[in-house]
Amino acid sequence: MIEQKVMDPQQLFFEAERQEVFITGSEIVKEAVKRANVDIAISYPITPQSESMHLVGDLYAEGYVKEYFRGESEFAVMSEVIGAAMAGVRVFTATGGQGALRAFENFPNWSGSRLPLVCAFMTRGLNAPLSIQPDTLEMAFMLDTGMIILHAEAAQDIYDMLLKAFIIAEKTDVHIPVGVFMDGFFVTHTRDKVKITPAEFKLPPYEPYSSPIPVMDMENVPFRHMRDPFVMKSNFISYAAHASWQQEVLAAAERSRRYIQQYLGGLVEKENENADILIITSGTAVSQSQEAIAMAQQEGIDVGLVKIKCIRPFPTAEIQQLAANAKAIIVPEFNRVGWMCRELKSVIEDNTKVVGGPRVFGGMTMPPEMILDEIRRCTQ
Amino acid sequence: MNKNLFKISPGYEEIMPAEYLDLINDGPYGKNYGVDDLGTFKELLEEHPLCAGCGLALSMRLILASLPNPEDTIIVGSTGCSALAFPQVAVQNIHSLFGNQNAVATGLKRALKLRFPDKIKDVVVVAGDGATVDIGLDMVMHSWFRKENITTIMLDNEAYANTGGQESGMSQEKAVLNMAPTGKKFPKIALPEVAQAAGCAYVGEVSPLQAKRLGKMVRNAILIAREIGPTYLQLYSPCPTNYKFKSNETMQKIKDRVKDGTFKVKEYITPEAEQFLAGIEEGKK
Amino acid sequence: MAEKTWIRMSGLGGQGVITCAHILATAANQEGKESTVNPFFGAEKRLAPAESYVRISSEVIHERGEILKPDIIMIFHPHVITLGKCYTMPFYEGLQPGGNVIINSDQPLAISKEDLEKLNQMQAKVFYVSATQIASEVGGTELSTNMAMLGALLGVAKVVSFDAVKFAVQDRFGGKNFVASGSTAALDDVMKSKFAKVTQLIEKNMNVVEEASKRVEEYQL
Structure with a gap:
């Protein structure tokens, strides 16, 4: 080594x-x-x-x-x-x-x-x-x-x-x-x-x-887990174990927020977030949006950008706060189904202002002009 | 495993469950027990939720009694009847997904080799016929091709028993089972032969009817897997529930199959593995 | 305003389109410009369409993916045009007004009158260069076609200097482990086997670059 x-x-x-x-x-x-x-x-x-x-x-x-x-x-x-x-x-x-x-x-x-x-x-x-x-x-x-x-x-x-x-x-x-x-x-x-x-x-x-569950190395006590295996659902304990364990996994993700904050500086990054029009997205769609925002600026349109770095756990509180004063929220995505748009709509209180798109899929890049068109529409 | 780990701290003896105390006082860790000693020590399997007369449960008891190194053995199981019993076994056990047992065992064994280069950690896969020959066959065979140091044991009850008695690749031709309403259309898969071709150093077919032989074969399979390469054992373990016979007829079923020639104890060993075993015998003398 | 040059390279798998783009971008970076490069290809097969995109700018480049509005289009093989082995149809789609098209061919291709008219309307300039021939003559191997195309580019537009290209070629073949794809790595070994020494490889390739820069010719539309 x-x-x-x-x-x-x-x-x-x-x-x-x-x-x-x-x-x-x-x-x-x-x-x-x-x-x-x-x-x-x-x-x-x-x-x-x-x-x-x-x-x-x-x-x-x-x-x-x-x-x-x-x-x-x-x-x-x-x-x-x-x-x-x-x-x-x-x-x-x-x-x-x-x-x-x-x-x-x-x-x-x-x-x-x-x-x-x-x-x-x-x-x-x-x-x-x-x-x-x-x-x-x-x-x-x-x-x-x-x-x-x-x-x-x-x-x-x-x-x-x-x-x-x-x-x-x-x-x-x-x-x-x-x-x-x-x-x-x-x-x-x-x-x-x-x-x-x-x-x-x-x-x-x-x-x-440091694992919260036993390591499978036979260097800790091999215990009998239970009288009935979980899959049997033969008693209340197995039901309760399944239900609480699902919640525990979700809770573990929730507990990661502070570490994501510590190491990644937060679940989102933002620029000019007080603008009336906000673009909220993740991945390459953020890069393409940067170009579109620069183009919009030349036309005198002020657009803010929120880059979501962490999608699970979802930055619900951050998004709710950022979206509160925006008049329009554009969500460009590199997929057909618009999953990011769904996510945002599920947490933003007045989600009628969320514009789903543009969406590009099938392998092409997203021309910044497509996003610019959407920005222009939002000013009307 | 360091034996101090499972010792009970003074003052706690009374609140620990009885079966735990039994394991510490009369368990098989570090004792080198075998099938012959059954009844004289506390077994690793504490009760089990399987059907009365289950051939598979008997095979499991015999496997567990034959582990050469139970205090450093990790068993990887799969979905199926046996997965219902493993949570009650006092060696660490992984039940991940249906069919991925040999893949999990591969990662586990390689990681344990990294962490414990100077210690023996046996990784033994114990799974049903559906898990081994159908849904997990690619991963079973690839672990053999890659020469992973793991033992694969199939508990062959010739059906998907846990889901209600469907045909599996190990069911006999013409067997009428769920999902084979007019009888199975192809023969029982010759997995032992496949195992030999795929590079297993030791392959065996046996049943709980030949309990001592089974114990010896489990031991051989695990010892050879440590040093030489992958090993495969196929344990015919009839299912009274889905093959609809009485729970006290399990042994008779095996005898019938021996008689009609559809089940036979078989053993295959490579010269290298044979030499290795001979070396161990030599060392004992 | 940022000074930008967007270059789209279209060719066939195995011609070194992706390597050419990487060398160009490395050269641009060497000169202190901002540059990104990314390839697009389907299955990794020789003679399948392969494209690569080089963005050179005075400012940070955010845009990703294929270049839809190129300033310069480089066509590494006549089949890109004649057989449509290209991700964009027609081959000049998106070319910016006053843009350049550089085509590897020994003779002008049979481009339709309609296409030529459109190119003319766009005030485009079309150049031909016998890149494959120059690669064989000067470099001793057709594998240097991409270097000849790079030379032709320098003959048409001084996007980077010869010195910067030389640095980039050294960086590419001079031992540092470069990664494009498994198939490209295999072709690299073939390339290296053609030249006794890496220094010789670099020198010959640079000769190809310089020769092609002189032999690229404008075609009157």
Whole structure:
């Protein structure tokens, strides 16, 4: 193994010197994992994720990751990481699009099993005929898996969110998985400038006994869980256990808010948030909105921007406050169903002012002009 | 596992459940017990919620009594009847999803090797026939192809029993079961042969009728998996409920199958594994 | 206002479109400009359509994805136009007024009168360069076609300097592990095997760049 010095997370995230590099999103994943003190990484190819896990494989060959292999399918990989996490090590994997849906049954199980797994999701269209192009539709399916969901806008977010995800996920009072989502191609394959910390420093190792549930290593007392297994529903206890456990997983996500605040500086970022017209969105749609807002400004239209970084837990209070005085809220999205719009409408009191769209799907980018058109309409 | 871990702190003896006290005083941890010793020690399985006469429950008791290293064994199960009994077993057990047991076991074993490089941690998969040969077959076989150091044990009751007696890949041809209303259209899957071809170092078929043999085979399978490579055991464990026979006829069912030639104890071992076992025997002398 | 040059490169898989874009963007960054680059491709196959987009600006670039309004369009293979192996139809879709089109072909292509008229109306300039031929002649391998296209670009518009390109080529092939895709990595090995030494590779490629910059010719619309 390559020797790296352990650095306190707070110091690594906020104080360590940073060097600017010009690399692709996939390469940023490698740089983050290199500094994350990952024990095991398990891979399975799917465009646009594959490159990132090739590179994590290189980290294994170089001695930065202790164990690495290619599993036989996304479903299997997402189960293999369960075993590894239950044994008390830090685990990383990545998938996207159809791969995420192939593995889907595992995700609520990760949360329910309180596993601090970190998975990168490189989003991709799910439609038939088959598509490999960018589309954030899969996120609609992931919202209620119990995972913490972070959405990277661009290069810098990938680096920071991935590293911070491990620390947030592994807090004893959280200890649930974190999905770090990034838009396929738009972010994974774009070469961009990103500031990274020196490779000689890494995060502290995962402490297995910080887990709120027993580690499966036979180094703690093997107890008889119950007289009847939960699945039997043969008594009130099993019902109560299921009901309270679902709430506990949700509560764990709620408890993550303060860590997300601490490490990511909040669940949202905002610019010019007192403008009458607000754009609220996440991921690449934020980048496209930046361009549209600059164009609107030249026409004398004032538009504010709210970037949602954390989608689960949802920044309900933040959004309610930001939306209170806005006259119109535009929600550009890279998917057909408009899941972000649904989310916003479900928490904003006067949701008639929420404009769902523009929406682009099928793999095309969103021309800033489309957003500008929507902005112009809102001024009428 | 450090035995101090499960010792009861002074003063707490009275409030701990009786079965826990029994486990500490008369349990099998570190004792090297086997099938022959059943009845003389506190078993790992405390009661169970399975049907009267369940062949699978008997197989489980025999497996648990044969673990060479129960204090450092983790069992990975799957959805099915056996999953109902595992929460009552005093070794750590994982029940994740239906069919993913060998994938979970792969990750678990590799992670335990990282964390405990100098300690034996046995990972044993115990799952039903549906979990092993149908829904989880890709992951079962890939764990063999990858030469994972895990033992896979199938509790073969020739049906999906927990969901009400549907046909499985291990049901016999022509068996009339739910979802096979006119009888199964293809033969029982030859998983032991598949296991040999897929790289298992040791493969066996046995049933609780041959209890001592079963115990020895479980032990062999676990010891070989530690050092040589993947092993597979298939335990014929008839289901009185779904095959509609009386609960006291389970052993007779197996005898009938032996008689008509549809069940036979079989063992396959690679020369490397055989040499390894011989080495262990040598060490004992 | 930001000074922006948006460049769309269309070619076929295996021609080095994506590598060319990466070299150009690295060069722009080397000169202190802001630049991003991203490719678009379907299945990773040789001769399948492949596009790459380079944005160069004096200010931070937010916009992502394919370039819909390019200032310069680079066509790496005649089939992009003649067989429509392209993500945008017609090939000049979105070209900004006064924009440039650079086409790799030994002779002018049979572009319809209608298309030529439209290009004329847009005050576009069309250039031809025998990039594949120059790559073979000067670089000794068709794999340098992308470098010839890059040279042609420099001959048409000085978006970056030769020195910056040289830096970027060194950065790309000079040992640092570059990642585009699995298939690109395989082609890299082929490329490296063509040249005894990396320095020779860089030198020959730079010769290709310079030669192509001289041999690119404007086509009168």
